[in-house]
Amino acid sequence: MTISSFIPPQRTLMGPGPSDVSPRVLEALARPTIGHLDPEFIRMMEEMKTLLHYAFQTENALTLPVSAPGSAGMETCFVNLVEPGDKVVVCINGVFGGRMKQNVERCGATAVVVEDDWGNPVDIQKVEDALKQHPDTKIVAFVHAETSTGAQSDAEALVKLAHQHDCLAIVDAVTSLAGTPLKVDEWGIDAIYSGTQKCLSAPPGLSPVSFSERAAETIRNRKTAVQSWFLDLNLVMGYWGPAAKRAYHHTAPINNLYGLHEALVMLQEEGLENAWARHAYHHAALRAGIEAMGMGFVVDEAHRLPQLNAVTLPPGADDAEVRGRLLKDFSLEIGAGLGSLAGKVWRIGLMGHACNQRNVEFCLGALDTVLSEQKCDINAGVAVDAAQQFYANQPAAVKTA
Amino acid sequence: MTISSFIPPQRTLMGPGPSDVSPRVLEALARPTIGHLDPEFIRMMEEMKTLLHYAFQTENALTLPVSAPGSAGMETCFVNLVEPGDKVVVCINGVFGGRMKQNVERCGATAVVVEDDWGNPVDIQKVEDALKQHPDTKIVAFVHAETSTGAQSDAEALVKLAHQHDCLAIVDAVTSLAGTPLKVDEWGIDAIYSGTQKCLSAPPGLSPVSFSERAAETIRNRKTAVQSWFLDLNLVMGYWGPAAKRAYHHTAPINNLYGLHEALVMLQEEGLENAWARHAYHHAALRAGIEAMGMGFVVDEAHRLPQLNAVTLPPGADDAEVRGRLLKDFSLEIGAGLGSLAGKVWRIGLMGHACNQRNVEFCLGALDTVLSEQKCDINAGVAVDAAQQFYANQPAAVKTA
Numbered sequence: 001m002t003i004s005s006f007i008p009p010q011r012t013l014m015g016p017g018p019s020d021v022s023p024r025v026l027e028a029l030a031r032p033t034i035g036h037l038d039p040e041f042i043r044m045m046e047e048m049k050t051l052l053h054y055a056f057q058t059e060n061a062l063t064l065p066v067s068a069p070g071s072a073g074m075e076t077c078f079v080n081l082v083e084p085g086d087k088v089v090v091c092i093n094g095v096f097g098g099r100m101k102q103n104v105e106r107c108g109a110t111a112v113v114v115e116d117d118w119g120n121p122v123d124i125q126k127v128e129d130a131l132k133q134h135p136d137t138k139i140v141a142f143v144h145a146e147t148s149t150g151a152q153s154d155a156e157a158l159v160k161l162a163h164q165h166d167c168l169a170i171v172d173a174v175t176s177l178a179g180t181p182l183k184v185d186e187w188g189i190d191a192i193y194s195g196t197q198k199c200l201s202a203p204p205g206l207s208p209v210s211f212s213e214r215a216a217e218t219i220r221n222r223k224t225a226v227q228s229w230f231l232d233l234n235l236v237m238g239y240w241g242p243a244a245k246r247a248y249h250h251t252a253p254i255n256n257l258y259g260l261h262e263a264l265v266m267l268q269e270e271g272l273e274n275a276w277a278r279h280a281y282h283h284a285a286l287r288a289g290i291e292a293m294g295m296g297f298v299v300d301e302a303h304r305l306p307q308l309n310a311v312t313l314p315p316g317a318d319d320a321e322v323r324g325r326l327l328k329d330f331s332l333e334i335g336a337g338l339g340s341l342a343g344k345v346w347r348i349g350l351m352g353h354a355c356n357q358r359n360v361e362f363c364l365g366a367l368d369t370v371l372s373e374q375k376c377d378i379n380a381g382v383a384v385d386a387a388q389q390f391y392a393n394q395p396a397a398v399k400t401a
Numbered sequence: 402m403t404i405s406s407f408i409p410p411q412r413t414l415m416g417p418g419p420s421d422v423s424p425r426v427l428e429a430l431a432r433p434t435i436g437h438l439d440p441e442f443i444r445m446m447e448e449m450k451t452l453l454h455y456a457f458q459t460e461n462a463l464t465l466p467v468s469a470p471g472s473a474g475m476e477t478c479f480v481n482l483v484e485p486g487d488k489v490v491v492c493i494n495g496v497f498g499g500r501m502k503q504n505v506e507r508c509g510a511t512a513v514v515v516e517d518d519w520g521n522p523v524d525i526q527k528v529e530d531a532l533k534q535h536p537d538t539k540i541v542a543f544v545h546a547e548t549s550t551g552a553q554s555d556a557e558a559l560v561k562l563a564h565q566h567d568c569l570a571i572v573d574a575v576t577s578l579a580g581t582p583l584k585v586d587e588w589g590i591d592a593i594y595s596g597t598q599k600c601l602s603a604p605p606g607l608s609p610v611s612f613s614e615r616a617a618e619t620i621r622n623r624k625t626a627v628q629s630w631f632l633d634l635n636l637v638m639g640y641w642g643p644a645a646k647r648a649y650h651h652t653a654p655i656n657n658l659y660g661l662h663e664a665l666v667m668l669q670e671e672g673l674e675n676a677w678a679r680h681a682y683h684h685a686a687l688r689a690g691i692e693a694m695g696m697g698f699v700v701d702e703a704h705r706l707p708q709l710n711a712v713t714l715p716p717g718a719d720d721a722e723v724r725g726r727l728l729k730d731f732s733l734e735i736g737a738g739l740g741s742l743a744g745k746v747w748r749i750g751l752m753g754h755a756c757n758q759r760n761v762e763f764c765l766g767a768l769d770t771v772l773s774e775q776k777c778d779i780n781a782g783v784a785v786d787a788a789q790q791f792y793a794n795q796p797a798a799v800k801t802a
Binding site: 003029 | 404419434657
């Protein structure tokens with residue numbers, strides 16, 4: 001059997017990530033590989049840290065891209081900060097909070113779970129109650145933007161609460177980074193991780209992380225060794241720390257880092273505030289179309305993420321059938337529901353490079369066509385018009401990449 | 402401060418990895434990103450497993466590329482197979498054996514260390530003695546091809562010995578895969594990990610692994626949870642297992658996988674035996690040049706890796722100065738010594754796409770120039786001739802990519 005080169009189709013990626021990667025970033029991936037200790041690469045690493053400081057709005061020295069996807073960024077935060085016997089308040093309002101609990105328990109620590117219904121933000125009062133009940137808690141962990149539901153929690157308030165109870169705060173910003181306001185230093189976040197394949201629109205495979213000085217101090221003063229050699233920041237910083245002393249720890253994913261660097265340069269060119277505004281703007285247009293069809297959102301408006309739209313299936317719609325038709329006839333990917341929302345919602349991403357007027361209208365038009373053909377109970381033929389009307393009435397104040 | 406796109410220099414990579422990546426693989430990296438659950442991507446994943454079966458010479462069902470560099474592949478093997486309280490015989494004859502010991506201890510297990518001098522292969526008698534002394538040993542772990550020294554150990558004999566003592570064998574094949582003979586099924590290897598940036602000449606960032614049915618059974622029957630959520634194969638196989646049931650675990654590094662797929666297609670085109678022969682062939686040419694200069698190798702001929710040549714510095718040579726000149730004047734990277742060999746050796750890689758006549762002659766010529774200018778004690782002006790004479794006398798029996 002002979003296997004040939006793999007030529008992927010050209011999709012429009014409007015699921016929960018990966019999002020469409022711009023040609024500039026794809027082109028950067030293909031630049032010649034150089035060594036992970038090459039002086040030119042080390043210079044690029046310094047730029048990478050500066051660019052990540054900007055994206056995270058932080059001056060944390062301990063800021064770097066972990067050499068693996070977001071799930072490994074999550075694990076980096078937990079295995080470095082949590083020790084056996086610790087107590088961690090974990091807020092669960094979707095898939096990724098549940099994953100945090102798994103991480104805590106695999107560190108030999110106790111997870112105190114604060115649960116909220118999927119689609120709701122984390123309830124701050126419940127977290128406060130848990131902290132009062134468990135005064136020996138060391139860390140509060142929560143998801144800023146739940147990719148499984150599209151709900152945004154109040155990170156600033158949750159971090160403040162954690163600090164009032166002398167806890168560190170670990171924040172999942174996989175889907176929020178570069179999509180909605182996120183201010184690591186102003187909000188006092190102690191440990192944060194993100195992904196590259198959401199609102200940064202770089203290929204998956206890296207996880208930007210950042211740790212406050214207090215968190216870094218906690219890591220340096222651990223009583224036990226970090227259980228992961230690969231993710232042990234005490235070792236990783238020998239490579240990602242001061243440029244003058246850089247030594248081999250593991251071989252960095254060179255070309256993937258080229259891609260992330262380029263995506264971050266593009267973010268810097270657009271401006272972080274402009275990127276946030278762009279996500280809110282096109283979300284409003286998508287919403288106009290979705291609502292014109294008679295469909296609704298899982299998350300209420302006050303806590304809805306612009307970049308991840310969990311839309312309730314209209315009566316008569318077959319989940320897999322519709323997504324299959326969108327992929328086959330329109331080469332358009334939208335996301336399925338996860339966990340308790342499986343089969344009940346679609347997750348329409350408007351992330352990074354994929355967040356633009358063309359995609360909003362294309363997605364609405366494709367949905368309209370497929371749902372109409374399937375005789376679902378929607379207002380047919382009005383969605384694209386509604387979005388176009390939004391755009392006509394509200395000309396973009398920001399550059400819409 | 403404004404940061405611009407990063408345009409890396411064009412190097413010739415003849416260090417310990419990454420090795421030169423072919424234009425075909427670089428081009429594959431830049432293909433459009435698609436979703437990690439896209440039917441086309443799932444088809445590609447099946448091909449990937451078939452291609453890895455070929456490269457590893459195995460039919461192990463549990464064969465996949467871990468979504469992170471080789472160090473994470475090492476960790477995947479240890480955290481999945483080792484449980485707290487286990488005993489593991491770890492053979493150390495260079496940097497990477499030492500790293501295995503770290504992994505064992507971070508799993509809460511005991512490492513019984515069998516040490517050999519750097520540059521020597523693992524001494525099988527010593528391993529047997531250790532196994533006799535520790536009859537409760539569960540696993541024997543060793544490095545097939547020590548990247549820090551260029552020494553190759555007898556993997557087949559070591560695995561056989563491990564099995565005689567009812568142990569599993571974990572094998573580090575980061576530098577050996579596709580460079581020297583490696584036969585996972587024939588030799589009965591239970592768990593193996595490799596990297597992409599050595600003799601496969603794909604960019605770093607992935608780690609192909611494979612587990613025998615006996616090892617897979619051991620993982621399924623663990624008494625404790627795998628301490629890493631990200632690397633837990635019981636979970637990862639929900640994504641990399643049978644195509645029909647594939648579900649999200651973490652977001653795969655899509656574009657990096659395009660690159661590895663292309664590199665494996667190229668390996669299949671060349672033929673594994675031809676690739677092994679090519680590495681041996683160009684190593685012999687390099688050796689002719691190195692010896693003509695009057696320089697020698699750290700490892701004796703019987704155990705010397707063709708793809709990783711640890712060459713002793715000639716009298717009068719300043720390690721950093723020479724490597725700096727090679728990089729600056731020739732855009733040529735060779736590797737420094739690690740650990741106890743730091744400052745004493747250079748590591749000249751002839752890996753994958755970088756293993757060809759042009760590179761052998763270029764490297765010898767550059768070394769000759771720089772060492773002569775630095776007035777080191779070498780036979781000047783003869784190295785390239787010696788290699789050319791080798792090539793003239795021994796025309797390649799194999800395609801020399």
